[in-house]
Amino acid sequence: MVLSYQAALSILDTVANGQKIHRRDAQQQIPLQEAVGRIVASDIVSAESTPAHDTSAMDGYAIRSEATSEASERTPVRFQVRGRIAAGDDPRQVLQGLDTAEVTMSGIEPCVEIMTGAGFPEGFDACVRFEDAETVIDCDVSSTIVVTKPVPVNANRRLAGNDIRNGDVILQAGMTLQVGHLLPLSSLGIKSIAVEAKPRVAVFSTGKELLSQSYGLGRDMNGPYLTAALGEIGADVDFCGVLDDDPTSMYRHLQTVAGSGAYEVIITSGAVSKGRFDHIPDVLAQMDAEILFHGVAMRPGHPVLFALLPAGGTVDGTAKRKTAFFGLPGNPGAAAACFRFLVVPYLRALSGQTQEAPVIASLVGQVASVAQHTVSCNDKRNGTATHASSPDIFRHGVLQSTPEGMLTVQPSKDQSPAKLNPFITANCWIHLPPHGHGNPKLEAGLVECYPISAATTGFPLTSLPPT
Ligand SMILES: Nc1nc2c(c(=O)[nH]1)N[C@H]1C(S)=C(S)[C@@H](COP(=O)(O)OP(=O)(O)OC[C@H]3O[C@@H](n4cnc5c(N)ncnc54)[C@H](O)[C@@H]3O)O[C@H]1N2
Numbered sequence: 001m002v003l004s005y006q007a008a009l010s011i012l013d014t015v016a017n018g019q020k021i022h023r024r025d026a027q028q029q030i031p032l033q034e035a036v037g038r039i040v041a042s043d044i045v046s047a048e049s050t051p052a053h054d055t056s057a058m059d060g061y062a063i064r065s066e067a068t069s070e071a072s073e074r075t076p077v078r079f080q081v082r083g084r085i086a087a088g089d090d091p092r093q094v095l096q097g098l099d100t101a102e103v104t105m106s107g108i109e110p111c112v113e114i115m116t117g118a119g120f121p122e123g124f125d126a127c128v129r130f131e132d133a134e135t136v137i138d139c140d141v142s143s144t145i146v147v148t149k150p151v152p153v154n155a156n157r158r159l160a161g162n163d164i165r166n167g168d169v170i171l172q173a174g175m176t177l178q179v180g181h182l183l184p185l186s187s188l189g190i191k192s193i194a195v196e197a198k199p200r201v202a203v204f205s206t207g208k209e210l211l212s213q214s215y216g217l218g219r220d221m222n223g224p225y226l227t228a229a230l231g232e233i234g235a236d237v238d239f240c241g242v243l244d245d246d247p248t249s250m251y252r253h254l255q256t257v258a259g260s261g262a263y264e265v266i267i268t269s270g271a272v273s274k275g276r277f278d279h280i281p282d283v284l285a286q287m288d289a290e291i292l293f294h295g296v297a298m299r300p301g302h303p304v305l306f307a308l309l310p311a312g313g314t315v316d317g318t319a320k321r322k323t324a325f326f327g328l329p330g331n332p333g334a335a336a337a338c339f340r341f342l343v344v345p346y347l348r349a350l351s352g353q354t355q356e357a358p359v360i361a362s363l364v365g366q367v368a369s370v371a372q373h374t375v376s377c378n379d380k381r382n383g384t385a386t387h388a389s390s391p392d393i394f395r396h397g398v399l400q401s402t403p404e405g406m407l408t409v410q411p412s413k414d415q416s417p418a419k420l421n422p423f424i425t426a427n428c429w430i431h432l433p434p435h436g437h438g439n440p441k442l443e444a445g446l447v448e449c450y451p452i453s454a455a456t457t458g459f460p461l462t463s464l465p466p467t
């Protein structure tokens with residue numbers, strides 16, 4: 001029986017977690033502003049509460065709110081300005097020598113000019129904005145102002161510690177640093193951050209048709225696509241060229257790159273299915289690879305292969321890291337789907353990230369046909385029996401929000417894995433589970449969508465994971 005998609009994911013997760021411990025220099029400390037898009041390596045916990053002091057939210061006058069409780073147009077309350085505090089001033093120094101109790105007794109309330117962000121002076125509990133006070137005697141800092149409305153306690157005052165609390169977990173290990181995170185992190189004085197090392201990945205394309213364009217249009221699409229898609233998710237990626245359909249040279253090139261120990265993952269596309277020139281499985285056997293799966297119940301992409309290449313030797317007494325190998329199918333639509341739904345989960349697990357949560361959208365049209373997508377698939381590993389098993393199906397499509405605020409998704413009309421035109425407009429992948437017929441969610445027309453791009457920076461097009 002062909003391996004289910006879920007079983008393939010579980011193999012990838014186990015292998016990634018096993019490989020994780022062998023990652024050399026797995027963490028790096030880098031400046032905050034260079035870390036956007038990188039994976040946070042360990043929890044960041046606040047060592048302080050912010051803001052450190054009470055501060056003013058407006059430019060105005062710091063007053064005692066109680067003094068304004070009876071204030072009205074007919075009974076305005078007078079205040080005398082007794083100082084001025086700018087952001088960065090120490091309010092204690094500004095108010096040195098001012099005995100608020102004494103001046104209050106003298107019949108006129110003291111107040112202090114205060115600027116937005118400035119530390120709140122002791123003895124005052126609210127800020128009245130400049131535009132809400134009338135200056136009756138204008139004399140620089142000893143002006144007199146009147147207030148004609150009661151000012152609530154704590155008006156325009158930011159209380160110490162009401163933003164971030166000491167001990168708050170600001171970011172969890174495995175999260176992708178987003179540009180928005182730089183604001184709270186910088187507010188805590190954090191200037192650099194420990195991030196996971198970028199996974200090092202080598203990409204090859206295969207096929208003589210890509211090397212000589214004497215007949216037809218043998219253009220490499222998977223090479224640029226996979227290289228860019230890997231770069232987008234933060235991998236350190238090298239495109240290593242196109243391998244000819246010759247097992248000897250294929251072996252030589254792959255062995256050289258694997259033996260260099262420079263890469264944690266090698267990805268090829270093509271030459272993995274049943275054809276006479278599909279040499280990847282044989283070359284891997286020659287390389288003593290442990291083939292963990294070859295053939296998954298998924299559409300497209302069922303010929304996909306995953307293996308571990310031997311490391312050979314030890315480092316500091318521990319076995320060297322093996323190299324993960326993905327043999328993606330050659331058809332570009334299949335290579336892209338396998339990348340998105342097998343390679344990305346592997347790399348996320350390797351970097352300690354949680355897996356993505358889908359966006360749930362209403363399927364436009366085709367609900368009935370989609371719900372009855374159970375098909376039979378060939379067992380690619382032994383190449384014999386046809387099993388009536390139901391594959392996971394991945395379809396590209398267009399996800400959009402309606403003016404009513406609904407999310408809808410329309411699968412591309414042509415899902416042929418060799419058709420590239422739909423990728424001009426497609427912005428997501430739809431994941432249809434196996435045994436769709438009878439699945440209540442699917443029959444209600446609700447499907448799981450993932451953005452085509454697996455990058456997690458920018459607008460996070462993923463719903464919150466269930467709590
Ligand atoms: N007898 C069978 N034939 C095929 C099966 C099968 O189960 N039994 N599976 C089909 C499926 S599904 C796919 S997908 C392909 C995958 O085959 P390979 O991985 O062996 O890929 P190739 O044969 O090398 O190429 C297939 C196709 O893709 C084009 N290609 C390959 N690399 C690239 C590239 N980098 N950029 C653009 N296009 C590429 C290649 O030119 C071929 O047209 O096998 C089916 N056959």
Ligand code: MOO
Nearest residue numbers: 300301331334417
């Ligand atoms: O994996 Mo092939 O899925 O259909 O092109």
